[in-house]
Amino acid sequence: MLIKALLLFFLLLDPSYADAVLAQIAARLVKTDITQGDFHQQKQLKVLRKPLLSTGTFTYHQSKGxxxxxxxxxxSLLLVSGSKLLTGQGEQAVPAAFGKVFKAMLGGDLAALSEGFTLTASDQTTAWQLALTPKDEMLKSVIGTMMLSGDTELRQLEIRETGGNITLISFDNITHPAQLTAEQQADFERLSP
Amino acid sequence: MLIIGILGSQTLTKDWLETGFLALLPISEQQPDIANATRQHSQLLNRKMVWLAGAASSGQAIAHAQKLKQQLEQSPLFNKVVLEVPRQHYINQYRQLFPYRYQLLDAQTQAMLAKNPEDFIRQNLEILSSPFGQMQAADLERDPSLLFGRYFSAQQPIKLNVEQGIVVLSDQQQFWALLLTDLHDEHLQLDKLDSLLQRVNDASGQIKADGGELLVSGMALFTAQGAQSAKQEMSTVGLGSSLGIVLLLLTIFRSFRPLLLALLALGSGLLAALVLSILCFDKIHILTLVFGASLMGVAIDYALHFFCDSFDDTAWLPQQGLRFIMPGISLGLFTTLLSYAGLGLSPFPGLQQVAVFSAIGLSVAWLTVVLVFPLLLAGFRPTHRPLLLKAAAYWQQHWPLWLLRHKRGLGLTAVVFVLGGLWMLTPRDDVRLLQSPPAELTRSADKIRQLFPMSPDSQFFLVSGQDQADWYQNEQRLLQRLETLKQQQALGDYQGLSRYWPDDRLQQQNYRLIKQQLVDFGLLERYMNDLGFDQTAVKTELKQFAEAEGNRLTLPEWLAAADESKQSLWLGCADGSCQSTVALMGINDATALAALQDVPGVIWVDQAGSLSSLFARYRVKASGLLAIAFSLALAGLAVKFGWRNSLSIMSVPVAALAVALAMIGWFGQLFSLFNLFALLLVLGIGVDYGLFFFIAGDRRTGTSLGVTLSALTTLLAFGLLATSSTEIVHAFGFTVAAGIVTALLCAPLVGLKNT
Known part of the structure; x- marks a missing residue:
């Protein structure tokens, strides 16, 4: 842990080096229009003695959401695009804390992420890790850091809230089909205005 | 004049100009309740302005908006410039309402709890496990059942995305950062309206230079645009017509004297009319001023007639001239006054003011001509024969004869033309036609409404009850019906207090609902245990619930915590009546909404709509008055000259009126209350033309020149209004032009046999 922290510290000192690492990570990620897979989510809420567990599937489409x-x-079903969030309770505001970057994270869109966050990256031979700290004051009051890690795919996402709650999502069985299924297409249809 | 001058120095320093539309209406038309609510509603509406700074990314849009905010904050026009969402306000609101969380339920949660509380629990799990549920999860300690979170977010029916504390809207192409401003004044002075427009244009140009786009809307902007285009038009039209009149008079008389004297007659008439009308009515309306001043156009006839008489006699003396024209102009004045008396009898304060204003103005102008002109015209004896005089002489000799020679064919054509035109005449009374905003402004207003559908429309409901309970019941009934209409897309949304504040009974009912469905059978306890709450947390929550039973949130308390837009809905309780307004957004079907008036205690207030229907009613009434005015003039002339001659004189204004109406019909021009003022002017002038020719005797050449000159000046002064882009002004000018040309063409037929 200490070594890693030191490493991060040195990386931070050299912005050009950090950019280079980002570029390396980006180069390693599989880039396709569609990414889909299973997720396991574990939420550790401060007030609860046990974590909240949930599982399901996700589909990412580069332009649709x-x-x-x-x-x-x-x-339950949740649909999100850059500006719209549909849940079982109807249309919701996309929370500033997370909404905008959710899609970028799933799609490995590092350029979009670097707009609102300070990125610190480390790249090893087997895996990479990326830490995101929000730049925006309001976001900072909710989100401490977000940690992304993976190899050719994003494998894990960890959100540490300032209030102490932690969300851990891991992704498995990731595939990159060439086309959406009819069902997925119908779901995305509901997002378009 | 001296007296008037002294009176004027006193009256004109007071605040004498009225601009509100309501002032034009008879007292009975304005119920004080409605007028009061309308004032409050439009006050809010008039001050609000919505700005959207657009760019390809939300970051850029926000940057544009931040720059814009700095600029606007420097301007003295605004007393509030809001870019960042007022977080502290929401935090306070949360704190103030939180103690009443078991009494406050939003409609959806209420229904879900009543129907199946298990669904409620399931929804909680869904919310908590959502990757977007951070905020709700963070609140779980205070609000384990997420009841209050639901109520609190339902307070904002439209979900807005917030970035960096700023609301960011988006369409397919762009992101838009939202900025809201309040103007200092509800009614901006003209110079302030100018600087507002300047501000908007500057800001728009700057954002465009930075690669973005700016959309702005607000009532004040419409007013400002209207004022600016009116001012521009008035200055071009005014300049054009004054130049034309000055040149015309100078070329005809080759002397400054007639010009200055004509100005003196008109000026003294106007001043006297203004001062005495204000003394009479205390305040006069801007429209009175406009139409009253227009109707005074008749006064120039007297002056011109006087001057032109000088061409008929080589040894002309002003006293002789006066003796000759006296009967003509006096009778002209008399018939015009008689016809305006009809207006004065109407119950419409606006029409009364116009009648008094023009009557005084005309009388004083007449007095000036009769008393002052002979003195000031001493030695005035033009020796030249202006070209127009020769033309007028030739024309008055040959034109009537040509007309008489072809009277069959011409008569038939005229009848067909007039009947056809009248048949096509369709009244349009929409008050919105008073404003003709530029298309670009309307477009951005529409776009803003689509992106940010939260600005209330001008129509609203006024809800009353004998007491608070009665009011609450009435508003609830209305809101239920509105919800149905909303589902049917008759409107986008509505805002009423009782949608958010449950009254005593409903608060009790909400509490009981939670007790029965969540607490009594242990559902809440089970849910909390399953989630993994501590035993102490469960006990605390149950204890807090039990203790909260007697809590009641009164309306004043709720209002104190509410947003400004909600606070303004409450009109208060006084004299055994409690009132509120229900604001409406995105109205699609006003008729369906107006039908909700059958709900007890509910009044549909559509100021524009009721003004339009009022205009329609008064158009009909004023048409009647116009007919009465014609009859009075006819009768007046009949007493003096007998029915035959009276009819022959009056045939000039009647023909002018008929042709003017027919022309409006043929050309599909706007026909509304305002055209009738133009027709009154046509009546006054037409009578004069007929009369002048009737008593001209052997002086028909001078009379013909006088009438032609008068027609030309009137056309220059009012006919040029036909070039206006504001539809009613244009229609006014068009009507006058059509009427005056016809009167000019028909007048030489009068008094032919006398020669």
Whole structure:
């Protein structure tokens, strides 16, 4: 841990080096229009003795947005694009804390991420890690850091809130189909105005 | 004149100009309740301005908006410039309402709890496990059942995305950062309106230079645009017509004297009219001024007639001239006054003011001509024969004869023309035609409404009850019906207090609902245990719930915590009546909304709509008055000259009126209350032309020149209004022009046999 921190510290000293690492990570990521897979989410809420677990599938489409389908503990569907969020409760405001970067994260769009966050990266032979700290004051009051890690894919996402709650999402069975299924297409249809 | 001057120095220093539309209406038309609510509603509307700074990315849009905010804050025009969402306000609101969380339920949650509380629990799990549920999860400690979170977010029916504390809207192409401003004044002075427009144009240019786009809307902007285009038009039209008149008079008389004297007659008439009308009515309306001053155009006839008489006699003396024209101009004045008396009898304060204003103005102008002109015209004896005089002489000799020679064919054509035109005449009374905003302004207003559908429309509901309970019941009934209409897309949304504040009974009911459905059978306890709450947390929550049973949130308390836009909906309780307004957004079907008046205690207030229907009613009434004015003039002339001659004189204004109306019909021009003022002017002038020719005797040449000159000056002064882009001004000018030309063409037929 200490070594890693030191490494990060040195990386921070040299912005050009940090940019180079980012470029390396970006180069490693598989770039396709569609990414889909399973997710396991574990939320550790300060007030609860045990974590909240949920599982389901996700679909990322480069221009259309994200379908987030939870299967357990309750079946529910969440659709999000850059400016719209649809849940079981109807259309919601996209929370500043997370909404904008959610899609960028799933799609590995590092350029979009660097707009609102300070990025610190480390790249090893097997895996890379990326830490995001919000630049915006209001965001800072909610989100401490977000950690992304992966190899050729994004494998894990960890959100540490300033209030102490931690969300950990891991992604498995990631594939890159050439086309959306009819069902996925219908879901995305609901997002378009 | 001296007296008037002294009176004027006193009256004109007071605040004498009225601009509100309501002042034009008879007292009975304005119920004080409605007028009061309308004032409050439009006050808010008039001051609000919405600005959207657009760019390809939200970051850029925000940057544009921040720059814009700095600029606007420096301007003295605004007393509030809001870019960042007022977080502290929402935090305070949360704190103030939180103690009443078991009494406050939004409609959706209410329905869900009543129907199936298990759904409610399921929804909680969904919210909490959502990757976007951070805020709600963070609140779980205070609000384990997420009841209050639901109520609190339902307070804002439209979900807005916030970035860097700024609301960012988006369409397919662009992101838009939202900035809201309040103007200092509800009614901006003209110079302030100018600087507002300047501000908007500057800001727009700057953002465009930075690669962005700016959309602005607000009532004040419409007013400003209207004022600016009116001012521009008035200055071009005014300049054009004054230049034309000056040149015309100078070439005809080759002397400054007639010009200055004509100005003296008109000026003294106007001043006297203004001063005495203000003394009479205390305040006069801007429209009175406009139309009253227009109707005074008749006065120039007297002066011109006097001057032109000088061409008929080589040894002309002013006293002789006066003796000759006296009967003509006196009778002209008399008939015109008689016809305006009809207006004065109407119950419409606006029309009364116009009648008094023009009557005084005309009388004083007449007095000036009769008393002052003979003195000031001493030695005035033009020796030249202006070209127009020769033309007028030739024309008055040959034109009537040509007309008489072809009277069959011409008569038939005229009848067909007039009937056809009248058949096509369709009144349009929409008050919105008073303003003709530029298309660009309307476009950005529409775009803003689409992106940010939260600005209330000008129509609203006024809800009353004998007491608060009665009011609450009435508003709830209305809101239920509105919800149905909203589902049917008759409107975008509505805002009423009782949508957010439950009254005593409903607060009790909400509490009982939570108790029965969540607490009594242990559902809440089970849910909290399953989630993994501590035993102490569960006990605390149950204890807090039990203790909260007697909590009541009164309306004043709720209002104190509410947003400004909601606070303004409450009109208060007084004299055994409690009132509120219900604001409406995105109205699609005003008729369906107006039908909700059948809900007890509910009044549909559509100021523009009711003004339009009022205009329609008064158009009909004023048409009647116009007919009465014609009859009075006819009767007056009949007493003096007998029915036959009276009819022959009056045929000039009647023909002018008929042709003017027919022309409006043929050309599909706007026909409304305002055209009738133009027709009154046509009546006054037409009578004069007929009369002048009737008593001309052997002096028809001078009379013909006088009439031609008068027609030309009137056309220059009012006919040029037809070039206006404001539809009613244009229609006014068009009507006058058509009427005056016809009167000029018909007048030489009068008094032919006398020669």
């Amino acid at each position: 994200v379908i987030w389908k939870t299967q357990t503990p309750v079946v």
